[in-house]
Amino acid sequence: MRPISIVRDKGLTELLAFLEPNYRPPSTTHVSAQIRKDFEDGKAAVKKLLYDNTSIALTTDIWTSRATQSFATTTVHFLDQHWNLTTCVLESVHFPGHHTCKILWDESQWASIVCVAHRLQNAVKHAVEKQSMQKMLAKCRRLVGHFKHSALATNGLIKKQKTLGFKKLLHVVQEVPTRWNSTFYMMQRLVQLKQPIRLYLEDTMAEDQIRSFDLSDHQWSVVKSILNLLEGVDQVTTTLSGESEAAEGSITASATNEVDHQTVEPPSKKRSVLDRLLGEEEQDDVSGMK
Incomplete structure (x- = not known):
């Protein structure tokens, strides 16, 4: 958005004079008056709708x-x-x-x-704050950052996709800390690009560098499992955030759909799937240090 004074900008006036010598741009006073009129007209229309x-x-x-x-x-x-x-x-x-x-x-x-979507956001945010999850996400962010901050690396990744016959060329997705969905989309895109990413790393880095950037086979497996777990949550939050339909009518249907596709275990036997996956990741880290 530009200030009203843009109508007096030298570059703009010269451009308009070149394109249409007979055109005279409106004054700042005229533009201000038109904006105020549009505002009052819109305000009156909204008042009538509310009435x-x-x-x-x-x-x-x-x-x-x-x-x-x-x-x-x-x-x-x-x-x-x-x-x-x-x-x-x-x-x-x-x-x-x-x-x-x-x-x-x-x-x-x-x-x-209470906002249902916000509650879901907080629940997932609490889950991904676990230490093992953060360690794996840090590696994902580093991998994304490598391609985001290097045009050479991005071009190399695109070439590998072309070599592999990708019909649609993809780019890595940057995470936005305030939106858990962006973490989901970041991991989802990395899984989609796993093969070209590994081929690019093998061609451009030494083996010790590859280990510092690439995820282990077990970590890739955990990421896929977490995506399967969070896919339903992403669909629910996307539906609840939509403006074209009433979210209240979607809550029960979405929740019921998720329950219908899951086996409900007694509370005494129930264990968080995410906790189990991250527990396996911790064991994998410990084994790697021995």
């Missing part, structure tokens, strides 16, 4: 801009007269400080319903 729909739901989202400034956006959701799910942004305000539910509650004083 005609008394049953609404409000949601908030705290986000960070590229300039690392935090904002809280309030959005209203309702069904219009044609039963279409409609969404309107009511406001976006500067939101300094910690991004916690308590602070948001103190600011808004709204009755709150």
